[in-house]
Amino acid sequence: MPNPTAAMLVIGDEILSGRTRDANMHYLAGQLTEVGIDLKEVRVVSDDRDAIIAAVRALSGGYDHVFTSGGIGPTHDDITADCIAAAFKAHIDIRDDARALLQAHYDRSGLDLNDARLRMARIPDGATLIDNPVSTAPGFSLENVHVMAGVPSVFKAMVASVLPTLTGGAPLLSRTLRLMMGEGDIAAPLGVFAAEFPDLSVGSYPFQRDGSYGCNIVVRGSDATLLERAMTTLEARFPG
């Protein structure tokens, strides 16, 4: 059975303006690879209602899972929760379970649960809360979309909360052969090799070190025996 597929949607003007370097994509990609969910596409859109709704609908329809990051805080530019509700035509309002979490949290910290903070309790009907052990305000899963914070420490904590609830597949295994040869010199035999192992993915990633060209040949697949056989073949063809 093929692995489940996934897409990620990163929401935030600060990424597109170059102010902030996104860190969540790389983290999620690694985590999904470990649990055998194939990340097939990532989109980054701005804090724009129409853009978010269109992307959520397209990705939700195209993949088994969608993971979003960003736009679930208390300020006016945090519109993700309402956009997800709109994408699925779900009703959204302050929900009692989320409000109770926030109330307890702010009671402990001696801060006021004001209207702005209460926005973080806006959760669509039918959604399941995602635990946030870092700063309490929860994420949520609605249909096949998992809505998480953009702050990297909170994003990571939410990924750790939601991934164990999903059914993964065979973890993608990866082996690398490092060659101190230019890609142009190995491309032909590498193409032959890739064609001989159609169930594996074979990538070539060039680098330059101290003026010499090299490349990392990365072979990926979920069948450990097949991968081992492929690497033995590859090493025999590119000895040394």
Place this chain on the structure above:
Amino acid sequence: MPNPTAAMLVIGDEILSGRTRDANMHYLAGQLTEVGIDLKEVRVVSDDRDAIIAAVRALSGGYDHVFTSGGIGPTHDDITADCIAAAFKAHIDIRDDARALLQAHYDRSGLDLNDARLRMARIPDGATLIDNPVSTAPGFSLENVHVMAGVPSVFKAMVASVLPTLTGGAPLLSRTLRLMMGEGDIAAPLGVFAAEFPDLSVGSYPFQRDGSYGCNIVVRGSDATLLERAMTTLEARFPG
């Protein structure tokens, strides 16, 4: 007149598997902001012909410019040039101008311009070459799509080659006010402020330092006078 819009398409299994952390998106975002081209969307897709063609068509139709990175080397997984040609139904083959560049380069290095390296001279009819001062093999622009390498040093050099040929708009200016207050405490007055300056974009980016909450309020726009007036207003409302 509004600024031209742009999208970026990052092509490569290695990003989606978490093996490689993309660096080109952040770089391009910063460069486009400086020349007044608004980056509206980024997509990352795998080395898959149908996925690349569909993304190129969608983004080319939706934005003034599309910038791609990745998949233009000599190996079997480098399929970007052929996919771009297919997306625009353009003919593609080894082109004399690109072959001449490569021939001169490999003659200088004493290397053989073999069939694999010649693949890097596959350029669609009607495309304009993009200069590559790092490793010679050119990128190209076809219609409104600018096709560049994934290796960060080469990507940067190609961006430097292509951006001066495009008409930008007013550079996006950005000012930041750093507040040692939680987002929940400033969200209400910040929302009022944002509504008073509809021609500016107002973002709030929270952080935690030494156990205290703070946030950076980032105000962006292309009108320097308006931005100055907004910052004076903002500083008066959040003194200290």
